[in-house]
Amino acid sequence: MGVKAIIPFKKEGAKLRLGDFLTENEREELAISMLKDVLVALSESKIDEVEIITTGSRDEIEKEAQLNGALDLTSTLKVSVREDERGLNEVLNEAITEEKEPTLILMADVPLTTPESINEIIKHEEVVVIVPGRKGGTNALFLRRPYAFSVAYYGLSFSKHIETAKRRNLSHAVYDSFFISADIDEVEDLIELLIHGRGFSADYLRRIGVFLNVDKNSKSRAVVDRK
Amino acid sequence: MGVKAIIPFKKEGAKLRLGDFLTENEREELAISMLKDVLVALSESKIDEVEIITTGSRDEIEKEAQLNGALDLTSTLKVSVREDERGLNEVLNEAITEEKEPTLILMADVPLTTPESINEIIKHEEVVVIVPGRKGGTNALFLRRPYAFSVAYYGLSFSKHIETAKRRNLSHAVYDSFFISADIDEVEDLIELLIHGRGFSADYLRRIGVFLNVDKNSKSRAVVDRK
Incomplete structure (x- = not known):
């Protein structure tokens, strides 16, 4: 039985909290680059089908994320794009209600995701696998029986998803x-991308002159700077 | 062949960046509680020997961390404490030069560490295993041949440790x-501890009235607050 991935994606007005550091156009480019990194990781994993649900234009995303060379020509990952202007929880809960196949919901702004971790997540026998984001978020959610679950993103979604699994007697x-x-939400999150990133988004940041400024005389860690 | 763990620990003046939020005494209590959580994780892993290297008083740490009920009576983990006032890199590099057994260097401020991850780390066949901290740090470092390596903490230690492994032709x-x-360095790091922590340090924070303040009307995540 195949596993399907769903990636909710927002391009317009993406990554507002990077607004003091990147222009609107740069934020959109970064968002697309991160989506491409996520798609590459999925294409190298055992996932064989991805649906991107976007608030933006379907054609544009298809062109940018899929056809502009993000995926290796040998990749057999089936990527489709669907437009939906509604909120994240509304869209996702409608999608999983109808879904019979095991489904991985993966955020579009986690460009450091590895194929190895995706494979380990979907190998779990538990009905619900929750992958925490920082500060209480949920950055990936694997549902063996999607129709049996209900998502609640925003706020402390990690705790809410644990509670939902317990309340519905789903192993997790x-x-x-x-x-x-x-x-990647805030300027200091770019540190992780510049240190660990090997893909499109780290490359994009370096190309527009974003770099890590390390004060060698200080014990403190690096800060993000721009040429 | 057994694996030994080394934990560098600083109690006096610990966690200065929490200074606006916790008193000096509270910061020290939190530091000791986090050390206890790390010891509990180690005691439930396959590690059988731990050396705590501390800038503080050996007797005091022994009393607080080991004998005050941190470890289960059935634990066979052998814990020793050694005083050393020198800097982190100096102390650790001297310790590993003499060390013939595989060694895990683990930071004392990672209270969410699980026994499962410790076991997975020391199962690696590579000579060097680096576990990144946020912002370029190294929070655990497993050395199969400690005498062949040299640590360089502070700053972007993750990249420095990768470079050292490459330069010395050690698989990593x-x-x-x-x-x-x-x-746990800054106030907002306490969010992770309050959400995911099940041990001494999360308990300590709750006991002194630290809690997560969630604005239910906002999409943003929680902030740490105090009663």
Whole structure:
């Protein structure tokens, strides 16, 4: 039985909290680059089908994320894009109600995600696998029986998803991944991307002159800077 | 062949960046509680020997961390404490030069560390396993041939440790763990401890009235607050 992935994606007005550091156009480019990194990780994993649900234009996303060379020509990952302007929880809950196949919901802003971790997540026998984001978020959610679950993103979604699994008597596991926890929302999150990133989004940042400024005389860690 | 763990620990003046939120005494109590959580994780793992190297008083640490009920009476973990006032790199590099057994260097401020991840780390066949902390740090470092390596903590130690492994032709791996990446340095790091913590340090925070303040009308995540 195949496993399907769903990636909710927002391009317009993406990554507002990076607004003091990147222009609107740069934020959109970064968002697309991160989506491409996530697609590459999925294409190298055992997932064989991805649905991107976007608030933006379907054609545009298809062109940018799929056809502009993000995926290796040998990849057999089937990518489809669907437009939906509604909120994240509304869209996802409608999608999983109808879904009979095991489904992985993966955020689009976790560009450090590895194929190995995706494979480990979907190998779990538990009905619900929750992969925490920082500060109480949920960055990936694997549902063996999607129709039996209900998502509640925003706020402390990690705790809400644990509660939902318990209340519905669905076995659950927490999958421990630093690279999936590292969603890119704020300027200091770019540190992780510049240190650990090997894909499109780290490359994009370097191309527009974003770099790590390390004060060698200080014990403190690096800060993000721009040429 | 057994695996030994080394934990560098600083109690006096610990966790200065929490200074606006916790008193000096509270910061020290929190530091000791986190050390106890790390010891509990080690005691439930396959590690059988731990050396705590501390800048503080040996007797005091022994009393607080070991004898005050941190470890289960059935635990066979052998814990020793050694005083050393020198800097982290100096102390650790001297210790590993003499060390013939595989050694895990684990930070004392990663209270969410699980026994499962410790076991997975020391199962690696690579000579060097690096577990990233946030912002370029190294929160755990497993050395199969400690005498062949040299540590360089502070700053972007993750990249420095990768470079050292490459330069010395030592095979290396990166182990991906959110819970080990979550070192507790700043006030907002306490969010992770309050959400995911089940041990002494999360308990301590709750006891002194630290809690998560969630604005239910906002999409943003929680902030740490105090009663």
